[in-house]
Amino acid sequence: RNLVLHHFANGYSAVNGCRQNETICVIFIFVALSPDFSWSKEVQAKLCSVFQLSNFRPLQRAAINLSMSGKDLFLVMPTGRGKSLCYQLPALCSKGFTLVIAPLVSLMEDQLMYLKSVDVPAVTLNASSTKEDSKHVLAGMIDKNSPFKLLYVTPEKIAKSKLLMSKLDKAYNMGLLTRIAVDEVHCCSQWGHDFRPDYKLLGILKRQFPKVPLVGLTATATSNVLKDCQKILCVQEPITLTAPFNRPNLYYEVRFKDNEDCTDQIAQMIRERYKNQSGIVYVFSQKDAAAVATDLQKKNILAQPYHANMEPSDKSLVHQRWSSKKIQVVVATVAFGMGIDKADVRFVIHHTISKSIENYYQESGRAGRDDGSADCIVFFGFADIFRISTMVVMENTGQQKLQNMVAYCQNVDRCRRAMMAIHFDEVWNDDECNQMCDVCRHGNDYITMDITKHARDVVTIVEMASSMDEKLTPLKVCDAWLGKGPAKHRKTIKVTSLSRLEVESVIIHLLLHGYFSEDFSFTPYTTHFYLKLGRKAALLKNGNHSITMKMRRRVMSPATVSQSINSAEVFIFHMQAVPPADSDDKKSFLRRRTKKYSSFIPYSQNKSM
Numbered sequence: 386r387n388l389v390l391h392h393f394a395n396g397y398s399a400v401n402g403c404r405q406n407e408t409i410c411v412i413f414i415f416v417a418l419s420p421d422f423s424w425s426k427e428v429q430a431k432l433c434s435v436f437q438l439s440n441f442r443p444l445q446r447a448a449i450n451l452s453m454s455g456k457d458l459f460l461v462m463p464t465g466r467g468k469s470l471c472y473q474l475p476a477l478c479s480k481g482f483t484l485v486i487a488p489l490v491s492l493m494e495d496q497l498m499y500l501k502s503v504d505v506p507a508v509t510l511n512a513s514s515t516k517e518d519s520k521h522v523l524a525g526m527i528d529k530n531s532p533f534k535l536l537y538v539t540p541e542k543i544a545k546s547k548l549l550m551s552k553l554d555k556a557y558n559m560g561l562l563t564r565i566a567v568d569e570v571h572c573c574s575q576w577g578h579d580f581r582p583d584y585k586l587l588g589i590l591k592r593q594f595p596k597v598p599l600v601g602l603t604a605t606a607t608s609n610v611l612k613d614c615q616k617i618l619c620v621q622e623p624i625t626l627t628a629p630f631n632r633p634n635l636y637y638e639v640r641f642k643d644n645e646d647c648t649d650q651i652a653q654m655i656r657e658r659y660k661n662q663s664g665i666v667y668v669f670s671q672k673d674a675a676a677v678a679t680d681l682q683k684k685n686i687l688a689q690p691y692h693a694n695m696e697p698s699d700k701s702l703v704h705q706r707w708s709s710k711k712i713q714v715v716v717a718t719v720a721f722g723m724g725i726d727k728a729d730v731r732f733v734i735h736h737t738i739s740k741s742i743e744n745y746y747q748e749s750g751r752a753g754r755d756d757g758s759a760d761c762i763v764f765f766g767f768a769d770i771f772r773i774s775t776m777v778v779m780e781n782t783g784q785q786k787l788q789n790m791v792a793y794c795q796n797v798d799r800c801r802r803a804m805m806a807i808h809f810d811e812v813w814n815d816d817e818c819n820q821m822c823d824v825c826r827h828g829n830d831y832i833t834m835d836i837t838k839h840a841r842d843v844v845t846i847v848e849m850a851s852s853m854d855e856k857l858t859p860l861k862v863c864d865a866w867l868g869k870g871p872a873k874h875r876k877t878i879k880v881t882s883l884s885r886l887e888v889e890s891v892i893i894h895l896l897l898h899g900y901f902s903e904d905f906s907f908t909p910y911t912t913h914f915y916l917k918l919g920r921k922a923a924l925l926k927n928g929n930h931s932i933t934m935k936m937r938r939r940v941m942s943p944a945t946v947s948q949s950i951n952s953a954e955v956f957i958f959h960m961q962a963v964p965p966a967d968s969d970d971k972k973s974f975l976r977r978r979t980k981k982y983s984s985f986i987p988y989s990q991n992k993s994m
C-alpha cells in the first residue's frame with residue numbers, strides 16, 4: 386500500500402470518488418499497474434506494432450488492465466492525454482467487439498479515419514449510415530469471426546433503434562459484446578458542463594448487459610458529476626482513475642478588455658508572438674465568429690470562422706485546412722471542440738470568457754497536446770459577463786458556474802491552477818505552477834483597497850433607481866456612477882473618481898460577494914440583465930461594516946493608487962527604492978510610477994519561451 390501511495394504521490398495516478406473500501410480500490414490499481422497479466426505481452430506488442438507507440442502514458446496501463454480484467458471503470462484524464470487508447474487497445478486484444486458511445490458523428494469519423502490508418506477494423510452506425518452499411522454492420526455484430534473490433538454509435542441510436550438493441554442482445558448472448566466505452570461520459574449529468582439528454586438513457590446498457598464491463602471516459606468531471614453518471618449508467622461500483630488535472634506546459638493568463646473589442650490586441654499577438662503557429666480564438670456567438678474572423682483576415686491573418694450553424698461540409702473543410710496548416714487560426718464558438726486532435730496548437734485565446742471553469746479548462750486544454758509550451762489567454766470584459774449570464778439563465782447551476790469563472794478572471798492573488806484545482810477536487814500546491822500563470826509570474830501586482838465608501842455610493846445608485854421603479858443594467862450603473870447617465874440623475878448621484886475599469890471591477894466584486902444580485906427580465910425575444918440589491922447590501926448601512934478588494938495595479942488609475950497609500954509594498958516591490966518622506970513628493974513619485982504600471986509589458990511577451 387505504501388508503494389502505491391508513493392506512486393500516487395509522485396503524480397502517476399490518483400483515486401477518488403470510490404464507493405468501495407479505499408484499500409480494496411488501491412490494491413486493484415496497484416495490481417493493475419503490473420505488467421504481468423496473461424494479456425500483457427499481447428497488449429505491449431500491439432501498442433508498438435499497431436499504434437506505433439513505445440510507452441504508456443500515466444494511468445493508461447492501469448486503465449487497460451482493469452478493463453481487461455472486467456472491472457467497470459471511470460477514467461478522468463486531461464484532454465489529449467490518450468484516453469481513446471484505453472479502450473481501443475483492449476478491444477484489439479479481446480474477442481468480439483467493443484461498443485463505443487460517442488456524442489458526435491464528426492468525432493466518430495475522426496476516430497474511424499485514425500483507426501483505418503493503423504489498420505484497426507472499426508465501423509459506425511449513425512443517422513447518416515446508408516442502408517447497405519447498416520446491414521453490413523448489424524450482420525457483423527453477430528458474426529463469430531467479428532469483422533470489426535470497435536462499433537461507434539451515438540447515444541441517440543441506442544435510444545431510438547430497436548433493431549440495434551436486439552442485435553446487441555444477440556451479440557451479448559453469444560459473448561461477442563465484450564466491452565462498452567462511453568466517451569465524454571460527463572454528458573450524462575445535468576451538473577456537467579455539456580449535458581446531452583440522450584446520454585441519460587444509456588442506463589439501459591448496464592441493465593440489459595450486466596456482465597459487460599463499462600468504461601466511462603472524460604477530461605473534466607467533478608466527483609459529484611461522476612457520482613451522477615454512475616447512477617445514470619447503473620454502474621454498481623466502478624473504479625475511478627483520475628489523472629492529475631494539471632497541464633504543466635500551459636501558461637494561463639487573464640487580460641482585461643479595456644474597450645469592448647480586443648481584436649486588435651489579438652491580431653497583434655497572432656502576427657508577432659504566434660507568427661506561423663496554429664491556434665484557436667474562441668468567441669461568444671456565431672455572429673462574433675464571423676466578425677472576428679473577418680477582422681483578422683483584414684489584418685492579413687489566415688483565419689476562418691467555425692460555428693454550429695455552418696454546413697457540415699464547410700465545417701470539416703475549415704477543420705481540415707487548419708489541421709494541414711493552410712490556415713493559421715480558427716475563430717470558433719464552442720461548437721469547435723470535441724474530437725479536435727491537433728497536437729501543435731500553440732495558443733488558445735478566449736475573446737470572451739467561458740461560461741464555466743470546466744468549459745474553460747476543456748477549451749483551453751486544446752493547446753499544447755504535444756507537450757510543448759502553449760498559451761491560454763482569456764480576455765475578461767465587463768459586458769460579456771451579462772451576455773453569458775442571460776444565455777445560461779435556464780441552466781440549473783448556470784449562474785453559479787459563471788460566477789466561478791468570473792472569480793477566476795477577477796482573481797489577482799491566487800495561482801490560476803489552484804483556482805482550477807478546486808473544481809477538480811484536487812489539492813494544489815502553488816509552488817508547482819512553476820510561474821506558468823500570470824499571477825504566479827507577477828504575484829505582487831496588486832493592491833488591497835478599502836472600497837467601503839465606493840460600495841456605498843454605487844449601492845445607493847441602484848437603491849435610488851429602484852425607489853423610482855427604474856431598473857438599471859450594469860452598464861447603466863457604470864455610466865451613472867461615472868456621471869454619464871441621464872441628466873435627471875446627475876444631481877443626486879455622487880460621481881466617482883474611479884476609472885471605468887475600476888468601476889467595473891468594484892461592481893463585479895459586489896456582485897460576486899452578494900451586495901448586488903441579478904434581476905432577469907424576459908421578453909419574447911430576449912432576456913435582460915439588471916442589477917438589484919443583494920442579500921448583503923443592507924450591511925452597508927452599518928457604519929462599521931467594511932469591504933476590501935484586491936485590484937491589479939495595472940487596472941488602477943493614479944488617483945486610486947495614491948488613495949491606497951497603505952500600500953507600502955508598492956514602493957518595495959516595484960521601486961526598490963525608499964519613497965520621498967514628504968507627502969506631496971510622495972504623491973508625485975507615486976503618480977510617476979503608476980504611469981509605468983499602466984504601460985506594463987503583456988505577460989506572455991515578457992516570458993522567455
Ligand SMILES: Nc1ncnc2c1ncn2[C@@H]1O[C@H](COP(=O)(O)OP(=O)(O)OP(=O)(O)O)[C@@H](O)[C@H]1O
Nearest residue numbers: 438440441442463464465466467468469470604726
Ligand atoms: N502512450 C502514448 N504515447 C504517445 N502518444 C500517445 C499515447 N497515447 C495516446 N497518444 C496520442 O495522444 C493523442 C491524443 O489521444 P486521444 O485523442 O486519445 O486523447 P483524449 O484523451 O481522448 O483527448 P480528448 O479529451 O480531446 O478526446 C493522440 O494523438 C494519440 O495518438
